[in-house]
Structures are given as C-alpha cells and as structure tokens.
Amino acid sequence: MMIKQRSFLVGIMLGAMASGAIGVSAVAWAGAKDTSRSGFHVYPDGSGYGSGSLGAAWNSANSVERIGCHVDAVPDLDGELVVSGFCEVTDQTGASAMCVTRDERLIQLMLSVGPSTRVGFRWDPEGWCTSVGVSHESHYLPP
Structure with a gap:
C-alpha cells in the first residue's frame, strides 16, 4: 500500500x-523585455553617468546607438603590460561619452559584459570611471 x-x-x-x-x-x-535607450548625462563639473542594454542598442531602429566596455593590455615603454579599460555610450543622436580605468575591480566587471547585459557607469570630472555596474537578467534583449 x-x-x-x-x-x-x-x-x-x-x-x-x-x-x-x-x-x-x-x-x-x-x-518582460527591456527596450530602453542607451543614454548618458553630464553634470556641470564634467562628471556623469551612462547606461543602457547591449541588446536594446543592437535592436534599436537607429544605426548609431551603442554601449559597451573594452579592456586592453598594452606594453608601456619598459615593456611591462598595462591593463586598462573603458566604457562608452552613444545615444540615438550620435552624442557619446566614456570613462577609463586601471582599477582591477572595475576591469573585472567590464570583462563580464555580454550580449544580454545592461551596463551602467559613472565618471569623475577628469573622465576616470568611478563605478561600473553590470546586470545579467532575462529581460535584457539579446542581439
């Protein structure tokens, strides 16, 4: 039984x-699907923030919108590799903004960006990245 x-x-x-x-x-x-546009805002002192979804930028109706991050390892004058990264955003009007970093923690986040990622980043008045955020969630569109 x-x-x-x-x-x-x-x-x-x-x-x-x-x-x-x-x-x-x-x-x-x-x-849910995130179709928000990539964009940025610059404050009067030159600092600012940018954000957007890679998939939404790829699937946008315009041909200029984009967002992403890039990491390089380039030798300096002494032959030592210098690792740096940047995040950039171009909005639907073609205006763009970016920040750069050598901070290993921010570079690790930049390396995790993929096709269905939402990226957000902030920079100081000199253009150095002060924060990077990445989100991998189901509602961010793939390309």
Whole structure:
C-alpha cells in the first residue's frame, strides 16, 4: 500500500514538474523585455553617468546607438603590460561619452559584459570611471 501511494505521489510530482516546465518556457518567451535607450548625462563639473542594454542598442531602429566596455593590455615603454579599460555610450543622436580605468575591480566587471547585459557607469570630472555596474537578467534583449 505504501509503495503504491509513493508511486502515485511521484507520478503527480513529475506531471506537475513537466507541466511547470512547459509553463515556465511559455512565460520566458512572453516575459518582460527591456527596450530602453542607451543614454548618458553630464553634470556641470564634467562628471556623469551612462547606461543602457547591449541588446536594446543592437535592436534599436537607429544605426548609431551603442554601449559597451573594452579592456586592453598594452606594453608601456619598459615593456611591462598595462591593463586598462573603458566604457562608452552613444545615444540615438550620435552624442557619446566614456570613462577609463586601471582599477582591477572595475576591469573585472567590464570583462563580464555580454550580449544580454545592461551596463551602467559613472565618471569623475577628469573622465576616470568611478563605478561600473553590470546586470545579467532575462529581460535584457539579446542581439
């Protein structure tokens, strides 16, 4: 009697999981989508912030909008590699802004940027990055 009840419960659980997986799949296709534009703001002192989703920029109706980060390792005059990175944003009008950094923690975040990432960054009046944020969530559009 106990084995039959257990088999019955396992069957119910597997059926629920299967139907749940189908439901989750349908929800994922019909889920939220971030279509916000890439943009930035510069304060009077020259500091500012920029943000946007790589997928939304790629899928935008214009041909100029973009956002992303880049990391380089370039030898200095003594042959030592200097690692630096920058994040940049170009809005729908073609205006752009960027910041640069040599901070290893910010560079690690820049390296994690992918096709379905939302990027946000801030810079000081000299153009040095003061923060970088990346978000990998389902509602950011892939290219």
